[in-house]
Every structure is written in C-alpha cells, then in structure tokens.
Amino acid sequence: MELEFYGAIGGVTGSCHIIRCGQYQILIDCGLIQGRRKEEQANHEPFPFNPDELDAVVLSHAHIDHSGRIPLLVKRGYSGPVYTQNATRDLCAVLLRDSASLAERDAKYENKKRAKNGMEAIEPLYTEADAITAWEQMQGLPYRQQTEILPGISIRYQDAGHILGSCMVEMWLSEGNVRRKLVFSGDIGQYDTPILNDPTSIEEADLVLMESTYGNRLHRDRQHTIEEIGEVISSARHEHGNILIPAFSIGRSQELLYLLGTHYDEWELDRWQIFLDSPMAIEASHIYWDYPHLYDEEATKLRSQINEMPHLRNLNLTHAVEESMQINEIKSGAIIIAGSGMCNGGRIVHHLKHNISRHECHVMIVGYQANGTLGRRLVNREDEIKIHGDFYKVNAHIHTVGGLSAHADQKDLLHWASGFSNKPRVFVVHGEAEVKQQFSQLLHDKLQLTASVPQAGDIIELDQI
Ligand SMILES: [Zn+2]
Numbered sequence: 001m002e003l004e005f006y007g008a009i010g011g012v013t014g015s016c017h018i019i020r021c022g023q024y025q026i027l028i029d030c031g032l033i034q035g036r037r038k039e040e041q042a043n044h045e046p047f048p049f050n051p052d053e054l055d056a057v058v059l060s061h062a063h064i065d066h067s068g069r070i071p072l073l074v075k076r077g078y079s080g081p082v083y084t085q086n087a088t089r090d091l092c093a094v095l096l097r098d099s100a101s102l103a104e105r106d107a108k109y110e111n112k113k114r115a116k117n118g119m120e121a122i123e124p125l126y127t128e129a130d131a132i133t134a135w136e137q138m139q140g141l142p143y144r145q146q147t148e149i150l151p152g153i154s155i156r157y158q159d160a161g162h163i164l165g166s167c168m169v170e171m172w173l174s175e176g177n178v179r180r181k182l183v184f185s186g187d188i189g190q191y192d193t194p195i196l197n198d199p200t201s202i203e204e205a206d207l208v209l210m211e212s213t214y215g216n217r218l219h220r221d222r223q224h225t226i227e228e229i230g231e232v233i234s235s236a237r238h239e240h241g242n243i244l245i246p247a248f249s250i251g252r253s254q255e256l257l258y259l260l261g262t263h264y265d266e267w268e269l270d271r272w273q274i275f276l277d278s279p280m281a282i283e284a285s286h287i288y289w290d291y292p293h294l295y296d297e298e299a300t301k302l303r304s305q306i307n308e309m310p311h312l313r314n315l316n317l318t319h320a321v322e323e324s325m326q327i328n329e330i331k332s333g334a335i336i337i338a339g340s341g342m343c344n345g346g347r348i349v350h351h352l353k354h355n356i357s358r359h360e361c362h363v364m365i366v367g368y369q370a371n372g373t374l375g376r377r378l379v380n381r382e383d384e385i386k387i388h389g390d391f392y393k394v395n396a397h398i399h400t401v402g403g404l405s406a407h408a409d410q411k412d413l414l415h416w417a418s419g420f421s422n423k424p425r426v427f428v429v430h431g432e433a434e435v436k437q438q439f440s441q442l443l444h445d446k447l448q449l450t451a452s453v454p455q456a457g458d459i460i461e462l463d464q465i
C-alpha cells in the first residue's frame, strides 16, 4: 500500500497523485500544468505511469489545474472510470471542451511558425473529441455517500466549499490486515463565502494531503470587501463611467452576480446595466443555478423566496460577439463582467481598450493576477499598457478588492486542519515552494502535527504510517 506524488509539487498547478493498494492503482486528480510557455511544455511529456494500467481516477473538482490532463490520460489509453461529484461532472463538460479548444488553437499557432521554418507540425495536447470521451468516462457521485470503487477501496466526497461541486476526498484502503484512511483536501474554500457551504470538517484520518495555496496569507475581511465594492459602484455612478470586472468564468463570476443580487437596493443597481459578457461564464452560471441543493443556508433561503438565481432585473447575458461589441457603445452606467480573469485574453481586453483611458471609468480587480499578465500591470498601476500592439494611457481608477478568494487563507487552513480528532500525518501539497514549507512548520508549531512537504517522485509506504 503506497502513495506516490507527481504533480502540484513544484507549484500550485498540475495536481496529480497515485495510490497503490493491492493490485490496484488509483490516480487522484490529473491537472494541467499552467504557467509560462516553457513550463507548460511539461504537459506534453509522457506520464510517469502507464495510463492503461490505472484502475480508477478520482477527481476533486473542475478547475483545470486538477482536471485538465484527464483528456490526455484518455487519449493515451486510459479507458476506466473517472469518479467525481455530480456538479463537477457538469462543469467539466464546459471546462474540458474549452481547454481542448485552447490546446487546438495553440497547436495551430505553433504550426504556422513551424511551417515557416520547415519544421514538422505538432499535435494539439488533446482535441475536443478527446475531451468528450473523457467526459463520458466521468461518473458523478453525490456528497457524503461512501462508495466502494474497487474491492477493498472506497471513497466519500465531502463539500470543500471552493467552487460548486468541489470535494475533499475521504478514501478507505484495505490490503490484507492493513487498513488506512487517507484524506485529500483538494482545494479548500474560504469560510463564509456566498452561495457555497463552508469547508467540511473531517474528524479522522491516518494521512492527509493538504493544499496550502494561501498558507502564508490572511484575506481581507468579508464585510470590508463588500463595503469596498459598494464604494466603487457609488464613485463610478457619480463620475458617469463604466465598471469593468475581469473575472474567472467558474466561481468568481457567479459569486459577483450573487453579491450584486443581494445588495441590489443598497448599491442602487437599478441605475445600471449589468453584463455577463462570457459564453463560458454564462454556461457555468446555468450549472450553478441547477444545483440549489448544494447552496449554503443564506443562498437557499434567497432562492426559495425569489425562485430564480441570480435576482438581477437588468442582467444581460451576452453570448454573441456582436452583442459584446455593442457594449462598447455604452459610455456610462455599464457594469461589465468578462474573462479572462487575468486580462491575458478574452473579451475583457476589448472592453479595457474602450475604457482604460477614460478618467471616469473604474476597473475592479477581484482575483489573483499572475506575474506577466495584463491584469498584474493594472494592479501595479502602470501608466500605460499595451493592447493588441497599441499603447493606452491608464486613466481609469484601478481597485484591487482582496477578499473574494476561492481559497482558504492561513487562518482557515489551520482551522480546517484542527478539525481532526486524532493526529494524522500531513503532507503539504499545492502551493509555492516556500509557502508549503512555512505552512508545514506552522502545522507543527500550532497543532503539533507531523507535517512535511513531499518532492516529486517521493513514495510513502502507507503501512509504515
Ligand atoms: Zn481549484
């Protein structure tokens, strides 16, 4: 009985771990490595295991850094089941298709360059057809139901409160006389976020694999965040400008719509036109509204009162490109939510072009902006930005609203880890290298847990734990 670590080791992306129990091999997550072009090349390398020798794949949630290489696994010979939560399965239909079309676009671009240099064409990482096949192999399970997926191996999903359908995985393993319980935290959500339940506390485990993305940081308090958003809306109204909100399609967009809905009167939103300008975010929102039984108490109550989500009279869902372009005619009174979340592509870039040099406009940054992205340059208050080869002066007000993260901060992570009544052995995964080290030390100092940071290729003998 053993556990081997593959991904989310050097950083936060490419989550992937393998369990061997008896004659079976189970993969937990198979995420895409994301980052600079060079780092992403690693996605094309062979897996350090044989995909057709796997017996099951267990997926924690839909985010591409956890699910994004499942179509590749299938393309390379895996034909078995991929277990996940029901809502995650639905979200994957949207996300994996999108990821495939990006991969196909990348390959096309690369091949144009290669053709010029007389080089051989490359294949896309995977195609839409691979994504569809992978999706067909997904088997949805509800939360809190223990299911035997292989002889001697059962799993139970618990709500991680990170995005819709996100899971912590409890896994019971037995081999001969040895029995072990492993818990994989997946990505852990913040406590008290809109729509979603709090992360579930789990009482017992022999071994825990735990994320630590914000293990060194405390988020801004939620009440302050809400007030901050209200202030941005009010100043933009007085200045007769537009508000642009770059947002990730899954999770953040729905959270924003929910906040706008619940503060509709307070923020005097009937004076605004609100646009969700992203086909993928629109699809994801429909999936969110399809799963009211996964909401927290407040969202459930709201839904039962108004029977529609979100409750925004002046919300425009813009699918077509022409509709999106028409928004650019509006000079005042538009709140535009569009992707990509870090402004490195997508419709938000066009809206920035039309609004960024206007003093009366406001840009609200609500998510993490990685180094090298246009969003990061905005956060850094650069005077001028380059869009599609042209320079634009940044005259609009840039606001960084810090409290809307989908990830638990240090305090939340410690709270979750303190929920175990025994003292499980903890392996800290999914975080920048120094954050993982710091957080692992913190688990030891504050909770007296034995914690460490595994390296890629490390094998843990579970019967020794
Ligand atoms: Zn995630």
Ligand SMILES: [Zn+2]
Pocket (backbone or CB within 6 Å): 012, 063, 065, 066, 187, 430
């Ligand atoms: Zn993640």
